[in-house]
Amino acid sequence: PRPVRAARGTTLSAKSWQTEGPLRMLMNNLDPEVAEHPDELVVYGGTGKAARSWEAYDAIVRTLETLESDETLLVQSGKPVGVFRTHEWAPRVLIANSNLVGDWANWPEFRRLEALGLTMYGQMTAGSWIYIGTQGILQGTYETFAAIGVKLATARGLSAADAANASLAGTLTLTGGCGGMGGAQPLAVTMNEGVVLIVDVDATRLARRVSKGYLDEMTDDIDDAIARVLAAKAEGRALSVGLVGNAATVFPELLARQVPIDIVTDQTSAHDPLSYLPEGVSVEEWRELAASDPEGFTERARASMAKQVKAMVEFQDAGAEVFDYGNSIRAEAKLGGYERAFEFPGFVPAYIRPLFAEGKGPFRWAALSGDPADIAATDRAILELFPEDEHLRRWITAAGEKVHFEGLPARICWLGYKERHLAGLKFNEMVASGELSAPLAIGRDHLDSGSVASPYRETEAMADGSDAIADWPLLNALLNTASGATWVSIHHGGGVGIGRSIHAGQVIVADGTPLAAEKIARVLVNDPGTGVMRHVDAGYPRAVEVARERGLRVPMLPDAD
Amino acid sequence: PRPVRAARGTTLSAKSWQTEGPLRMLMNNLDPEVAEHPDELVVYGGTGKAARSWEAYDAIVRTLETLESDETLLVQSGKPVGVFRTHEWAPRVLIANSNLVGDWANWPEFRRLEALGLTMYGQMTAGSWIYIGTQGILQGTYETFAAIGVKLATARGLSAADAANASLAGTLTLTGGCGGMGGAQPLAVTMNEGVVLIVDVDATRLARRVSKGYLDEMTDDIDDAIARVLAAKAEGRALSVGLVGNAATVFPELLARQVPIDIVTDQTSAHDPLSYLPEGVSVEEWRELAASDPEGFTERARASMAKQVKAMVEFQDAGAEVFDYGNSIRAEAKLGGYERAFEFPGFVPAYIRPLFAEGKGPFRWAALSGDPADIAATDRAILELFPEDEHLRRWITAAGEKVHFEGLPARICWLGYKERHLAGLKFNEMVASGELSAPLAIGRDHLDSGSVASPYRETEAMADGSDAIADWPLLNALLNTASGATWVSIHHGGGVGIGRSIHAGQVIVADGTPLAAEKIARVLVNDPGTGVMRHVDAGYPRAVEVARERGLRVPMLPDAD
Ligand SMILES: NC(=O)c1ccc[n+]([C@@H]2O[C@H](COP(=O)([O-])OP(=O)(O)OC[C@H]3O[C@@H](n4cnc5c(N)ncnc54)[C@H](O)[C@@H]3O)[C@@H](O)[C@H]2O)c1
Numbered sequence A, B: 001p002r003p004v005r006a007a008r009g010t011t012l013s014a015k016s017w018q019t020e021g022p023l024r025m026l027m028n029n030l031d032p033e034v035a036e037h038p039d040e041l042v043v044y045g046g047t048g049k050a051a052r053s054w055e056a057y058d059a060i061v062r063t064l065e066t067l068e069s070d071e072t073l074l075v076q077s078g079k080p081v082g083v084f085r086t087h088e089w090a091p092r093v094l095i096a097n098s099n100l101v102g103d104w105a106n107w108p109e110f111r112r113l114e115a116l117g118l119t120m121y122g123q124m125t126a127g128s129w130i131y132i133g134t135q136g137i138l139q140g141t142y143e144t145f146a147a148i149g150v151k152l153a154t155a156r157g158l159s160a161a162d163a164a165n166a167s168l169a170g171t172l173t174l175t176g177g178c179g180g181m182g183g184a185q186p187l188a189v190t191m192n193e194g195v196v197l198i199v200d201v202d203a204t205r206l207a208r209r210v211s212k213g214y215l216d217e218m219t220d221d222i223d224d225a226i227a228r229v230l231a232a233k234a235e236g237r238a239l240s241v242g243l244v245g246n247a248a249t250v251f252p253e254l255l256a257r258q259v260p261i262d263i264v265t266d267q268t269s270a271h272d273p274l275s276y277l278p279e280g281v282s283v284e285e286w287r288e289l290a291a292s293d294p295e296g297f298t299e300r301a302r303a304s305m306a307k308q309v310k311a312m313v314e315f316q317d318a319g320a321e322v323f324d325y326g327n328s329i330r331a332e333a334k335l336g337g338y339e340r341a342f343e344f345p346g347f348v349p350a351y352i353r354p355l356f357a358e359g360k361g362p363f364r365w366a367a368l369s370g371d372p373a374d375i376a377a378t379d380r381a382i383l384e385l386f387p388e389d390e391h392l393r394r395w396i397t398a399a400g401e402k403v404h405f406e407g408l409p410a411r412i413c414w415l416g417y418k419e420r421h422l423a424g425l426k427f428n429e430m431v432a433s434g435e436l437s438a439p440l441a442i443g444r445d446h447l448d449s450g451s452v453a454s455p456y457r458e459t460e461a462m463a464d465g466s467d468a469i470a471d472w473p474l475l476n477a478l479l480n481t482a483s484g485a486t487w488v489s490i491h492h493g494g495g496v497g498i499g500r501s502i503h504a505g506q507v508i509v510a511d512g513t514p515l516a517a518e519k520i521a522r523v524l525v526n527d528p529g530t531g532v533m534r535h536v537d538a539g540y541p542r543a544v545e546v547a548r549e550r551g552l553r554v555p556m557l558p559d560a561d
């Protein structure tokens, strides 16, 4: 354990920016400003790690520092296992995290292997070195709550045009979990002008979000919390209040008190039952109990989740908008014995799928210079590139004002097929011209349209029933490897837990060279292209339209080429 | 349905040999001379297909015929789903077959998705277009039986030197299943000078092997069969006899009669319970019953497997050498209720692992010309390249005499790390010089040291307990994609069934160009290199030695650079 912080500026520790990029991004993932538990190499999502151990971390750093531009490092669940001669179009790093053969893809076997030192949990962007702090999720959460605002307004009878500009003003949202990702929820709701009550067992997590400007206020008194949010709701004033408490207790309590809640969701780390605190266990006892009796702890956690989800379903019965926010809490509650758990939908089929059909999803980039001015310059470039996109303009402007950078300055926004490469090529030119002070690392989340198979989240309720087919993320990873990405990863279990997802990531370093431009022109077209392809194959008409309009070649599409 | 046969000669249907290669190899997989059920696109292994449907096949062919040398075709479980612009170092085809998210990785879900037209079973070399007929498995089976000869001789007290040259003369082997792969067993045993009795329910399968010279004789009379094999065993004469019968009936019967059997194994298609005929069902009723009542059929098949495996365990109790030949029959028998099923080992830990530690495994190549003279020339080249390898010489000589080509002429032999590229580079020179009349497709089986996670077969009983870790095959696929392979594939379930394996394949076309030589120098070093790497990580001393001697860079190996 030691504090890690990526180098800033233009002095290289590695032999080129193509290897300096992954090096800085690995270090940035472990920056105490970014990571949730840096000493244990945990970046976010309960147990999502950037490297298997400190010895493995040191060996990765050492290897990246000497890696040549025609060599490739292989990383197996956070441990560097081989260096091979490839070529300059090949990725410099190839990563596979947490993957298990199907019949062994369960938590007990995973933990057995982890205890043997043979694997680690890579989550999504933790083990693939492109986590950028809470901002990463902020935009996605902002988009989701914006879509809910539109939906509620439409339900209230507003015209399509009016609904499109509707906000969450006057609504009250209830959610749980204010950690690495969940901590984006309060700011996302207030950016949409709504009121939110967020419940977390751990006061330090709430305090952290207050200090960073993601959460307005906190309290450990439920009456006080209710009074504050109801006042704001009545005034139509945006406000976020954190309440210290166990969601399994608080959710049913609020239901019983008939607090007028409009929207209910949750982002506790339910996907890993050891990271969900059961009722009757204190935060202090948590880790020891989970370690000493994982099976017993799991049972208790699932029973508490069942209680929480029961309240969520009953909020829905009472008319609230309720959704699973991608943490498998429905599946765990069902294992905990609550039969109605799947009666509310996941957020992807409810709000996000239409964007996925266009290859849209969270696109992001980080300034390897460490200089916030570089991100400001890219913000301006984005606004110039897509002047007609009002929604994007609103986000970029708000983000520029409200987002505190954590670690290397970074930006996220949602762009789709045949949009991302325009940004990438522009950024690469800005590096070449000196307009940016150093190269950028351009990547994306694994919450993505073409690179994920996750039947409780990204691929829940696909039109053709293909939710569980995992060929797609593997093809995405192979194609990104074949297109010139700087690093590529394949993960198992991220987001929703072991046995429940396969997903892939890519990052490309825009170093201002003509070769980088060539690579960007392929990777940032092909990567979202696989999203459109996947939704064409599943029969989404919008994806077919996009494929035709924007020239995606799908051999079995009628009238293809 | 229509008969398919790859073009011969040097006239191209595609735009270059880099796309003509996969085109001819796909067609070759479906050649009636090669495929077990070509009309249903089934190549081998019960249900292992080369393309999802005839429409998909046609679309793949159409696409390959027009694919440019900087484009890449994606194939999702036998269906072409997209064409993307990449670069000339990238693979021309990327394939993912039968992959499912862990919690859904079971036969009922697979069959549901297959019935919806959303996936196909790719087996290993069927869906990755590098099956070369029964010869493909012949060499592996020959190697395995040779290793058993050595083991039995050592057990009889022979010196190491004498044992190394021991054959199976005077021994009797019992096995089941004479299909696409299993049909190699009789010839492999007789090439090792032993006697073998092989049981198959389907007389046409046995007759086919007789007609091809893989099986000497067949009968449907058990007394007759016993008399013939015992006579040959007594005389020390090599002989193979096929017996028409159900292994679940015949194995216990032979045990009860105390026939002096030395070696027992099985290669029925046990990995897929619908492809194993239960007792009491006739070959004629098979397909209809399996289709109309898959669950009931599965239960009956497992009960029969339990009977067969019980006999196998009791043969072992009686002193025979017994092993599972990679078809999951132990796991299925256990599901069928037989508790002692796992008392005999799989063939990999029993005989093959030491070879895997050196990156050794079944390397193969096919003459795209269709001309047997090309293979004869490569046979000579191999003997010249490795003059000191006596074992290899014996195999190549015997293969040249005894192997009847099926489809495009091809050859297989076992070569390891820092050996394969010598062969590949030599072959590429021979293409360039005109010594060969056309390019070769150089690939391998998925029975391989670095590209498979399969806890009942290739990774059974790994020294460090890492059997189920699936990062390794994914890294292998990514690395081959990054190294210049012509096509790369990732499969789930091949060999041992859905939920039980993840594996990867690669094929590279040696077209005589300098670029092909560059690619060969990487792919054919890196691909077996991942096998050595995997066994170094698992702690095999021989792998560590090989890594040190032959210069494999493993960052966390003590004293690594
Ligand atoms: N929808 C998405 O796109 C998306 C994105 C990222 C993460 N997620 C999922 O959201 C979940 C949270 O991720 P994270 O990175 O914020 O995890 P985290 O571990 O950093 O935070 C989880 C928080 O939940 C709190 N918590 C645990 N049990 C609780 C209980 N019983 N009551 C109240 N609070 C409790 C913890 O104290 C912690 O602060 C994960 O399951 C993750 O996979 C979803």
Ligand SMILES: NC(=O)c1ccc[n+]([C@@H]2O[C@H](COP(=O)([O-])OP(=O)(O)OC[C@H]3O[C@@H](n4cnc5c(N)ncnc54)[C@H](O)[C@@H]3O)[C@@H](O)[C@H]2O)c1
Pocket (backbone or CB within 6 Å): B036, B044, B045, B046, B047, B137, B140, B176, B177, B178, B179, B180, B181, B182, B183, B199, B200, B201, B202, B205, B245, B246, B247, B248, B267, B268, B269, B270, B271, B272, B275, B276, B277, B278, B279, B304, B325, B326, B327, B328, B447, B494, B495, B496
């Ligand atoms: N160890 C290895 O390296 C290796 C390699 C390839 C295949 N395999 C495995 O071997 C098995 C066979 O593969 P294949 O390609 O030959 O399959 P296949 O379907 O072509 O042949 C299987 C044969 O078994 C026969 N059979 C089925 N039920 C029977 C029964 N009850 N009694 C007697 N015979 C019966 C069938 O008639 C058929 O001829 C598969 O499970 C495959 O995965 C192992």
